[in-house]
Amino acid sequence: MRGRTADFGGGRPPGRAWSALGRHRGGVDPRSVPRAASRGTPQCGGCVSVRRADARLALLAAVIAVLIASAWRGTPGVVARALLDDSAPETPTGDKFVRVTIPTGANAAQIVAALDTAGAVSDAGALRVLLRLTGAGSDLQAGRYQFREHASPAEVLRVLRGGPNGVLRLTIREGLRVEEIGVLVVRAGLATPEEWQAAMKKPRPEPFLAQRPPGADLTGYLFPASYDIDGSTTAETLVQAMLDAFAERVTPLATEAQRSNGSLHQALTLASIVERETVWAEERSTVAAVFRNRLRAGIGLQADPTVQFALTQGEQGAASIAASGYWKENLSPDDLLIDSPYNTYILPGLPPGPIANPGMGAIEAALRPATVDYLYFVAAPSCDGRHLFAATLDQHNANVALFRASKCGR
Template sequence: MRTLTKILFAVFALFVIAAGGLWWWANQPLSLRTSPLDFHVSAGSSLRSAITQMREAGMEVEPNLLALLARAKRADTAIKAGSYAVYEGVTPSQLLDKLLKGKVTQGELTLVEGWTFRQWRARLDKHPDLKHELLGLSEVQIIEKLGLRLASLEGQLFPDTYLFDKQSSDLELLARAQRAMQRKLDAEWTSRSTGLPYKTPSDALIMASIVEKETGRESDRELVAAVFVNRLRKGMLLQTDPTVIYGIGEKFDGNLRKRDLLTDTPYNTYTRPGLPPTPIAMPGQASIRAALNPAPSDVIYFVARGDGSSEFSRTLDEHNRAVNKYQRGGK
């Protein structure tokens, strides 16, 4: 009996020593290759796999001890995937807490209203926190990878500031932007005004992109939309410069010339009636709403005043006087 007691005491003593040693180790700073040290835990990773990923990133952590610490906290299967950053002085206990609570680091990217897909893609390609899967792909290939049935991504992505897990795929960010645009468009379409000259939500999205590019001041947005909606209703040419510029593409040098207005392209609304074949930019929600709820007005012309606002007119004579006043310096 005394022998058994001694054995149990020895086992208990060893347990206490081991527990104390584990507690001591759990509160000692880890060695990091750099500070801060960024690492990524892939989705579906086990703790062992996560430890491997951390070690590969430059963290000297003892796999068996961290696994033992996780088991002691009953947390060995509860780690969260994502991108993390740790700093000099971090302990195994703090590291495990970060993994359990999913305290991930996030990247941020603002995709701007009125930009084209080409401009968006250039920004995506340069972002250091994204995993670049779009490089070398054509727009058609990107659409296929997104599983969409679209002729173009122009206008199909919602402008917003997106937060994302570092080293997320740029393709997934585009997918999020496309889903966001679809949700916004569907919601605005259900609350649209009656009698609009659109056959589908896609028509409204094209109009919204024109409104986006033609609006210089927020307060003018619904009137700008009214001008183009009224022109469609009357069968008039839209005659909007931004569509012509879009049709010129990368060759546009910043100076729109008369010959450009006379050169026919699918996007030249001076030579072709109706809407262009696709949006010409990424419209924001305000422009989508304006295109679907234009101001109740019979204006069909507008001209820039030079201060960001526009002068709206109902007749050609009124418009010519406004052009003479604001663009030719007349009285």
């Protein structure tokens, strides 16, 4: 069964949907579809600043003087490129960020060298000229700065003038694995892969983590949200912020989970499956109800996301990830037979733990499922990530036939 929404509410982009006892192929993997605007790519607060007209005029005048006085040295071409960069639209050069610490007392040459070594600037020569022309090289504050990788000299200068500890908003959307969050953290320049792994393996004292099975990581407990990060943020402080957010938002629901004859860990496990299965927010509680009904009836969940997760575990995990990513789109009959405690096609009940980090909507749906008698669902022929639900196998098979006759089921 499968489908999918997302900044961090509301309707999610069309996604792939799967059915219990009636799988299908086709559709679009929701993780590959752009999210709503609120889940846009992280924006660097220090990367955009208001332009000052008088400063531009002064810079242009200085450049003209330098062009006349320094033409024989080849400087004009460098300055011209810098000016072009400064007047060009501020389009991102990539989604990876680097951090550079400027020590106290560093001169312009040392600053440029540090930026060039870190890969923060696309043209070190042009940056040197800009620092000399503007006099900014002797007026910069020491501290940690964050830059887009290979940023233009003009963009680097704007960040430097803004001072250290510029704020970046990092958005962690629902349904990601800890490894996928790690990729975002590394791209944002917050940590190396090794530092992220160290943060994942660090023992944690939070009481709500005690119910995890031995050896379990933090999957399910890193709360999806938008986090403000600055020059002092590390992998460790970000992980702690995510756990703190979980404690504030989710742990108050522990009593409700117990009233549902389960634990918070079990609720998170179900919520993570619901998160990976649903595209539209209004379907979450219905999908959760299908799984609850199947659990009560002793019927296997038969949820494809659990098999996708199982394929990435154990000895075959690395090879599977390299070949198909963290969420393999087209599962084969052999995949459905994988020997894993996470394979809900061959084992009854819930898997040992969450397969992703669910958002608040999926968690609430798992705890408060809709009051329906459905046992099955399959992607709707509308091909927009919605589902058709059924209480009987005959009705479900009829729904499967509708899907297979649709443009996305062929």
